[in-house]
Amino acid sequence: MHSLAMLVDLSSRRRECIFLPKVIKITRHSHYLSHTLCIPDGNLICKICRNHRIKLKPGYGGYTCIDNSCDYVAHSVCATLKEVWDGRDHHIEEHEEDSNSEADLAALVDINGKSMRHFSHDHDLLVSDVERGEKEDGYVCQACILPIEFGRFLACKQCDFALHEACGSLPRKMENSLHPHSLILQIDMMNIEEGFFTCSVCLRESCGFMYQCSQKDCGFQMDVICASFADPLNHIAHPPHLLFYTFSNFEYSCMGCDQRSKNVVHCPTCYFPLDFKCVTLPRLVKYKHDVHPLTLYCDKSNTRFENLSWCEICEEKINVEMLYYICHDCITTLHIGCMIGKYPYLKPSHRIKVDGLTIQITTNSSVSRSICHTCHRICQDKLVFMISGKDVVVRDFADINIV
Structure with missing residues (x-):
């Protein structure tokens, strides 16, 4: 038998x-x-x-x-x-x-070498550079919703619209190794009833531009940060070898944040998985209390900064074997969440809908911070969510469901 x-x-x-x-x-x-x-x-x-x-x-x-x-x-x-x-x-x-056919779908058109026209905006965009001080600080990229802090970017001459040059250069239609079908760039969140979407790759909420699957029966959607992923890649968390994306039904424990995920890149030479929340983190960030840029870093040897690793914001200890931000000149260290917030891709002053409730996304930067309706403590995150008609403030999507 x-x-x-x-x-x-x-x-x-x-x-x-x-x-x-x-x-x-x-x-x-x-x-x-x-x-x-x-x-x-x-x-x-x-x-x-x-x-x-x-x-x-x-x-x-x-x-x-x-x-x-x-x-x-x-x-x-x-x-x-x-x-x-x-x-x-x-x-x-x-x-x-x-x-x-793809040649007709260029997202960015060069007008005269200094000005560009992007299909998402009606006005001309001026090519600027943060390092040369051609524009003041405070711009936010409308594609990825991250602040524009380094390098070249595109800024509108007539309004506050701006794009990272890399985000503005992304094609209107692309093939990406993270999905088997071609993807089409969607630029208007007004066409989405909720006013935001959840990336199918990193599982983070975003109010920025979205790549949507061209197949009508496929619900795949991806933010522009994950769409910029290039396979393979070098990452600061694992400098010896390249990291590759491989689909798996097995859940890995991410070496950057210790959370479990199926969507990871990993090293084929040694066991080192990273989930896409960690893979797509900004390599450099600006911290208002440090004159130098902070670098994404981790110390798997646990030797260099073991006794200096306290977060400047929450004043709690940092696990140096996980990813965190550090200024190597001043030894300023910050947790990832304390630096960029829990919802870095959600747009302040934007209205969204969650479970039928209208939510106002608000910056949490005032002198008197809001009290969370759920835990009754002062909210520490960069953003809070105000539920319209209830005068209620919560700091997490999960809290909205139990209000």
Whole structure:
């Protein structure tokens, strides 16, 4: 009976291999992939699973790039996972048509080298630079909702609209390794009844621009911070090796915040997972009580700043083995949450709807801070939520449900 079961299983696998698509397109690679029954060179590492223990063996099948100068290869199983492949058989001729259509979807148009026009705004945008002091501080990027503190950015000549240059340069349509379907940039939160969305990758709430899946029956949506993710990447938390994104049904414990998540990047050489809340954190931030920029940092050796790691804001101890912000000149240290807040991508003075309630997002920077309705303590976070018609202030989305 055991031998018969093995024969049935082997026969089923062979049938699956027979019906594998000849040509596919995955968002993790820029070229089409072609199925071959015989990998020409052996001991190649699959570019999707990055598993060094299960290499592509010579004489066995797999997917290879149609570009002969490209060494991209993948296991047949990995390349046809529903999280990787959109399920469509493709023709090589489609590549030219796709390239021409995407050329018409440029989000940013250069007018004269100094001014730009972005499709999300009616006025011209002036190219400016924070380091050169061409504009005053206080700008917030309308795409990612983070403050504009470093580098080049685009600022409106007639109003307070501004964009990081990187955010403004993102395409209106893209393919991203984090999702198998193409994504379309949505710029107007007024079209969303709630006035905000939750990113399917990092699970954070945002009032900024959103990339939405082009498939109507797919609910995937992603903020522009996660959309800017490039696979693989170097990260300050793990400088020795590159980190790669690999889909998994297994929950990992993030080495940056110790929270569990399925959506992680990890090192194929050693065990080091990071979730996307940590991967997408700003590398540099400005703190009003320090003249130097603060750097995202962690000390896994737990030796350099063990006795100096107290948060300047909450005055509680920092776990230096987790990610935190530090000024290496002044040894100023801050918790991530204390520095950027719990909801860094929500827009102050913006109205949203949660469970049928209208909520006003308000900055928590006044001299007399609000008292939280739930815990009856002074709110410490950068933002608070005021429930319209109830004169109630809460500091967490979870608290809104129990008011």
